[in-house]
Amino acid sequence: MRRSTLATAGLLIFAATLGSAAIAKGRVATPVAAPAASVTTVDNFRLVTAAGRSEDLYRYSDAKAVVIVMHAVGSPQVRAMAPKLRALQEAYEPKGVKVLMLNSTAKDSREAVLAETKALGLGAVPVMMDDNLLVGDQLGATRVSEVFVIDPKSWKTVYHGALADGAKGDVAARALDALIAGQPVTTASVPASGAAISFPDRLSAAKARFATISYAKEIVPILEEKCVACHQQGGIAPFAFDSYEKVKGFSPMIRETIRTDRMPPWDVDPKVGHFKNDKSLTPAEIKTLVRWIEAGRAARRRTRPSG
Known part of the structure; x- marks a missing residue:
């Protein structure tokens, strides 16, 4: 040709x-x-994790929910939220929820990600490496520590924002409870406090x-x-x-x-x-x-x- x-x-x-x-x-x-703060429908993607494994979003079509948390090495917010995130994974993965993290920094090495997540007790949470910044961009991510709760039945984001809020409590967990129960999610967004993510x-x-x-x-x-x-x-x-x-x-x-x-x-x-x-x-x-x-x-x- x-x-x-x-x-x-x-x-x-x-x-x-x-x-x-x-x-x-x-x-x-x-x-x-430009993407909005949260994209309604999340398109399929496949990324390699820091551990070298492949993660395909639509592989979890039978899950009750998919949680994606924006990650960056050295983030104070990720360090602070680590115990709650670990507790959320331990509580909800047995209920059919898949918990993942997404690193859209384009600068953190796999070795650094693995070392930090292990130190924070998050070694069981896969960190997907978004080297081309396409997935975080399409997802509508804006800040490190931002949480996206996705409904695999429609692949729509039903909640995005902080994992927990001082005034509103464990908002991401409540979104998961509602989604698992087949009920509407009453709080769709709470601002996250992590550092802004740059998507050129x-x-x-x-x-x-x-x-x-x-x-x-x-x-x-x-x-x-x-x-x-x-x-x-x-x-x-x-x-x-x-x-x-x-x-x-x-x-x-x-x-x-x-x-x-x-x-x-x-x-x-x-x-x-x-x-x-x-x-x-x-x-x-x-x-x-x-x-x-x-x-x-x-x-x-x-x-x-x-x-």
């Missing part, structure tokens, strides 16, 4: 671009909106950049190098990336398989070493593809006719 085939097909329909460089008459695609992709300049990613110049080279060997006519993949329209049509699936690390099919842990013929996506390639798709989907929602 030659690069010119994919690029030419994309250029022919730039006016309907999915986050391409420019649209008709020089207008620029509308930037994707939420900045205005970054959002504007996502909306101007070029299909021909940036997306096609990634597909050529990492995908088209299989995704071509007669290839082993079930469909071919042989036109812009084909790539655009499969874009939701592309985003989902990238976020769950199913594609490209390369399961080697990059922390282990360097490998020949590595077809995995680099962090920059992952973010380029995912943000290009998200920017285009946001633009389509805004331009959809009413009624």
Whole structure:
């Protein structure tokens, strides 16, 4: 498959671009909106934990609830909440609740995370390493120690905020009790007090950049190098990336398989070493593809006719 085939097909329909460089008459695609403090529906993802194990969110579809706590090494709030978090895990995991932590710092090493959680008595709580910052961003996280209680029946966030509050008590535990009992969660949010988490992709300049990613110049080279060997006519993949329209049509699936690390099919842990013929996506390639798709989907929602 030659690069010119994919690029030419994309250029022919730039006016309907999915986050391409420019649209008709020089207008620029509308930037994707910044996440709210809490995203209603949590998309699936797969991340490696500090211990080197794989965690796939939708694997817990049969759980009563999933709890995700934002983590950072050295956080005073995480240290302070450790006894209550350990008690919550011990009390609720036997009831079918899965408790996880998420590290979206992009700087804490796995070794440092493991050492601290062990020292805090949280060694039984997996810490997922969000190295690309995509999961914490989509989740809507804003602070270390922030807790998200998710309903696996709908994958909606029913509570986010502090694990416990001086005035309102154990708010996260009450949310879990209500969810397990099939009752509405009466308190949906209580502010968390941890340090703010930086997600550079939420900045205005970054959002504007996502909306101007070029299909021909940036997306096609990634597909050529990492995908088209299989995704071509007669290839082993079930469909071919042989036109812009084909790539655009499969874009939701592309985003989902990238976020769950199913594609490209390369399961080697990059922390282990360097490998020949590595077809995995680099962090920059992952973010380029995912943000290009998200920017285009946001633009389509805004331009959809009413009624």
